Amino acid sequence: MIDELDEALHDLYPVPGEDAGALRRVRTRVLAEIEERPADRRRRWPRLPLAVAAVLVAVAVVAMALRGSAPPVAMVEVAQTLNTAADAQTRALDGPIPAGSYRYIATHSLHAAYNPGVAGLFGTREETWVPADPSAQWFLLRTDTGERTRLLGTDEQVKGSGLDARSSPERLSGRCGNFYPAAGDPCAAPGNWQSPTAAFLAELPRDPRRLYDRLRTDTKGHGQDRDQEVLVYVTDALRSGLIPADLRAALYRALTYLPPLEISERRVTLDGRAGTALGITAAGKQQEIVIDPVTGAFIGERKRLTEDQDGVPAGTVVGSSTVRYAIVGKPWQRPAS
Numbered sequence: 593m594i595d596e597l598d599e600a601l602h603d604l605y606p607v608p609g610e611d612a613g614a615l616r617r618v619r620t621r622v623l624a625e626i627e628e629r630p631a632d633r634r635r636r637w638p639r640l641p642l643a644v645a646a647v648l649v650a651v652a653v654v655a656m657a658l659r660g661s662a663p664p665v666a667m668v669e670v671a672q673t674l675n676t677a678a679d680a681q682t683r684a685l686d687g688p689i690p691a692g693s694y695r696y697i698a699t700h701s702l703h704a705a706y707n708p709g710v711a712g713l714f715g716t717r718e719e720t721w722v723p724a725d726p727s728a729q730w731f732l733l734r735t736d737t738g739e740r741t742r743l744l745g746t747d748e749q750v751k752g753s754g755l756d757a758r759s760s761p762e763r764l765s766g767r768c769g770n771f772y773p774a775a776g777d778p779c780a781a782p783g784n785w786q787s788p789t790a791a792f793l794a795e796l797p798r799d800p801r802r803l804y805d806r807l808r809t810d811t812k813g814h815g816q817d818r819d820q821e822v823l824v825y826v827t828d829a830l831r832s833g834l835i836p837a838d839l840r841a842a843l844y845r846a847l848t849y850l851p852p853l854e855i856s857e858r859r860v861t862l863d864g865r866a867g868t869a870l871g872i873t874a875a876g877k878q879q880e881i882v883i884d885p886v887t888g889a890f891i892g893e894r895k896r897l898t899e900d901q902d903g904v905p906a907g908t909v910v911g912s913s914t915v916r917y918a919i920v921g922k923p924w925q926r927p928a929s
Contacts, residue, residue, distance in 0.1 A: 666854050666855065667851070667853075667854075669855055670847075670848065670853050670854060670855060670870060671848045673855065673868055673870065673883075673885050674844045674845065674847055674848050674870070675844070675845060675848065676885055676886075676888075677844050677883050677884070677885055677886075677887075677888035678840075678841040678842075678844040678845045678888060679841070679888070680886065680887050680888035681837050681838075681840045681841040681844065681888035682837065682838070682841045684837040684840075684887075684888070685837070686836055686837045687919075688724070689722075689723070689724040689919060690724065690919070691724050692724065692921070693723075693724055693919055693920065693921055693922075694721040694722055694723055694724070694731075694919070694920050694921070694922065694923060694925075695721070695722040695833065695834075695917065695918075695919060696719065696720070696721060696917065696918040696919065696920045696925075696926065696927055697719070697720045697722065697832070697833035697834075697915065697916075697917055698717065698718070698719045698720075698915070698916045698917075698926075699717065699718045699719075699720075699831060699833075699913055699914070699915050700715070700716075700717050700737070700863055700913065700914050700915075701715070701716050701717075701718070701911075701912070701913040702714070702715050702739065702741070702909075702911060702912045702913070703716065703911055704743065704904075704910040704911055705755050706744075706902055707753040707754075707755055709744065709745050709749060709903070710742075710744055710745035710749045710750050710753045710755060711742075711743040711744035711745065711755075711902065711903070711904050712740060712741060712742050712743050712744075712750055712755050712756065713739070713740070713741040713743060713909075713910070713911075714736075714739065714740060714755070714756075715736070715737035715738065715739030715740075716734065716735065716736060716737060717734070717735050717737050718732065718733070718734050719732070719733045719734075719735075719926070720732050720769075720833070721920070721923045721924065721925075722769065722833075722834070726768060726769070726789075726790055727767065727768055727779045728767065729765050729766070729767055729923075730765060730766055730767070730768070730769040730770075730771070731763075731764070731765045731923040731924065732762075732763070732764040732765070732771050733761065733762070733763055733764075733924065734761065734762040734764070735761045735762075736758050736759045736760075736761075738758065740756055743904050743908060743910070744902070744903045744904050765923075766778060767779060768781065768789070769787070784810075785810065785825045785826075785828050785829045786825075786828045786829075786832075787832070788829055788832055788834050788835065793834070793835065793836065793839060796839060796842075797842075798838055798839065798842045799842070800842055800845035800846045800848070800849070801846075801849065803842050803843065803845075803846040804822075804846040804847075804849040804850070807822045807825055807826065807846060808822065810825065811824075811825055816874065816875035817872070817874035817875045819850055819851070819852045819853075819872050819874065820852075820872045820874045820875065820879050822847075822850055823847070823850065823853065823871075823872050823879055823881060824879060826843050826846070826847060826881065827879075827881050827893045829843065830843065830881075830890040830915075831890075831892075831893070831913065831915055833915060833917050840888070840890070841888070844883070844888065847870070847881075850872070852872045852873075852874070853870055853871070853872055854870065854871065854872070855868060855869070855870055856869045856870065856871035856878060856880055857869040857880075860882055860894070862882055862891055862892050862894065862912060862914045863892070863914040865884070865891050865892075865914065866884075867882040867883050867884045867885065867889075867891040868882065868883060868884075868885045869881070869882045869894060870882075870883070871894075873898050876897060876898055876899040876901060877895055877896065877897050877898055877899075877901075877910070878895070878896045878897075878898050879893070879895055880893060880894045880895070880896070881893055882894060890915065891914055891915070892912060892913045892914035892915055893911075893912065893913050894909060894911070894912040895909070895910055895911040895912070896908065896909050896910065897910055
């Protein structure tokens with residue numbers, strides 16, 4: 593049945609020639625979703641010839657697509673989007689940072705803050721200058737953008753709570769990106785998904801399935817939802833701006849194994865950049881990653897409530913971030929706009 597099913601799926605999802613594993617990943621997602629459904633929701637079919645069974649599966653998938661409500665079809669669309677983005681990143685060339693120059697990474701974020709009866713979104717910008725030699729001095733500038741969006745309470749209540757207070761710019765530096773030095777050699781840190789080091793990145797597998805398994809292992813016991821936490825870890829890594837192109841592609845392909853992942857918005861604009869949002873809904877919120885499906889560029893992330901929380905209504909965006917990268921000649925220098 594697998595050969596016939598693959599042929600049917602290929603008609604729905606043309607597989608990029610350079611990615612021999614793409615169709616296998618789509619098939620895995622579709623069959624896994626069908627298998628994980630509650631027993632009372634599964635259709636009990638009689639034994640049929642393999643070719644007939646494959647056609648029935650394909651017809652079911654097409655019928656679900658026409659109804660617009662079937663998880664398998666949504667998963668095929670997710671896989672197509674991620675694999676197209678991965679293909680683009682595979683073709684991308686990450687040129688080396690010239691000696692004496694710096695990789696400039698600018699992250700613009702909106703964070704939610706709560707006090708009894710009040711809540712708001714507050715903007716920050718973090719700019720990092722990473723030297724060509726990562727064991728040298730890094731530089732960080734953290735600034736309050738002054739952006740304020742009231743989510744709950746009156747303007748007077750927000751002001752009275754102190755949530756709208758402005759913070760002063762913070763300039764930090766440290767070898768190997770260790771801006772808060774502790775005992776020991778800062779360049780000997782093993783690294784993790786949130787603070788990836790060269791050693792950590794080098795030992796991550798580039799095979800999508802093995803990378804997905806590694807994410808499952810590293811996220812075990814973290815977060816409120818195991819699937820959502822995988823997406824959070826991938827987003828954390830991509831936001832760092834330190835992930836090489838081959839690993840960015842592998843991360844996108846690894847996400848095709850994540851069954852609940854769905855396209856939550858086909859075109860969303862963050863900081864003037866348009867992309868596709870893919871998200872997982874769990875624990876009262878929707879966690880999204882936003883990518884350019886054509887270039888594969890990571891644009892950012894967004895978090896929305898799917899249930900009322902602390903007086904803030906469902907549907908409210910309670911966090912977002914975008915990332916931009918460039919090469920500059922010295923610390924504290926910004927790229928030309």
